[in-house]
Amino acid sequence: MMKAVAVKETTTLHNGIEMPLVGLGVMHMYGSECVRAICEAVDTGYRMIDTAAIYGNEGAVGRGIRECGVDREELFVTTKLWVQDASYERAKHACETSLQNMGLEYLDLYLIHQPLGDIYGAWRAMEELLDEGKVRAIGVSNLNIGRLVDLSMHNRVIPHVSQVEIHPFYQQAAAVQEMKNPGVQPEGWAPFAEGRNDIFRNKVLESIGKKHGKTPAQVILRWDVQRGISVIRKSTNPARIRENYDIWDFELTAEEMKQIGGMDKGKELFFEHDSPEMARMFGNYHIH
Numbered sequence: 001m002m003k004a005v006a007v008k009e010t011t012t013l014h015n016g017i018e019m020p021l022v023g024l025g026v027m028h029m030y031g032s033e034c035v036r037a038i039c040e041a042v043d044t045g046y047r048m049i050d051t052a053a054i055y056g057n058e059g060a061v062g063r064g065i066r067e068c069g070v071d072r073e074e075l076f077v078t079t080k081l082w083v084q085d086a087s088y089e090r091a092k093h094a095c096e097t098s099l100q101n102m103g104l105e106y107l108d109l110y111l112i113h114q115p116l117g118d119i120y121g122a123w124r125a126m127e128e129l130l131d132e133g134k135v136r137a138i139g140v141s142n143l144n145i146g147r148l149v150d151l152s153m154h155n156r157v158i159p160h161v162s163q164v165e166i167h168p169f170y171q172q173a174a175a176v177q178e179m180k181n182p183g184v185q186p187e188g189w190a191p192f193a194e195g196r197n198d199i200f201r202n203k204v205l206e207s208i209g210k211k212h213g214k215t216p217a218q219v220i221l222r223w224d225v226q227r228g229i230s231v232i233r234k235s236t237n238p239a240r241i242r243e244n245y246d247i248w249d250f251e252l253t254a255e256e257m258k259q260i261g262g263m264d265k266g267k268e269l270f271f272e273h274d275s276p277e278m279a280r281m282f283g284n285y286h287i288h
């Protein structure tokens, strides 16, 4: 297959670590379904897997990593610190638990999952995990851009990655630009908006896709990586896992990028992370 144009399949984090631009998200996948999806994805070419302590599937992810047929060093494994463990005192123990659950010696990326709890204390513990070699990169998820800038300004290590909701209906262009300034790698979750707003039959995406012989899903993923945004998407379906990786042999034009830009509604579709309801709900959600 012809490799397209100027997008390489990895991005270099500000500490020199290479991170794949695209990965498999495994939220809501359990047991053998999760193992099968990881094996299928790795066979297709994926090298990045994104889980979280709260997904309750780190054990299955570990099995998938052991059974997928490539060396652990070839994979880029992310998990996330849950709110209950977001403090200096608890973060290291939580990291150790995640490592044990997965049967791994180290993580490639450890993220603070929510902007809740004592995230400054947790961050200092994560800086130490980095020094100790338990994790190769650290980052945050769901921090609004103001909180990300604040965290970056007042700590030793600037986050390597910021994972937030990004899809055509919520593009976060200004926030992405702010992230890139101090060298934080933007990463988008729910690139397909979990199928909301009939995204897989969206007319704009369909007509762009038609010109390139690609599906709306592939157009979305290409739009992300062409803007230097890494992206994790979930699928347990073998054909869709493969479809979602076949994005390297075409390029969207500036006009097509602009058309997709016009789909932005400027509002998140899932959680308002700064709301009192979220603080209470996630703050009371215990995983151990």
Ligand code: NAP
Pocket: 024, 025, 026, 027, 028, 050, 051, 113, 141, 142, 163, 164, 188, 189, 190, 191, 192, 193, 194, 195, 200, 217, 218, 232, 233, 234, 235, 236, 237, 240, 243, 244
């Ligand atoms: P998503 O990737 O936007 O959408 C997943 C849905 O799209 C599934 O129902 C999947 O069904 C379907 N799908 C996948 N590929 C498709 C294709 N080519 N054509 C048609 N349908 C397709 O949503 P997500 O799972 O919420 O997000 C992805 C990952 O982001 C998660 O797994 C998780 O790792 C991460 N995430 C992080 C946070 C956070 O707070 N940091 C929050 C949410 C998600 P099938 O499986 O049947 O294909």
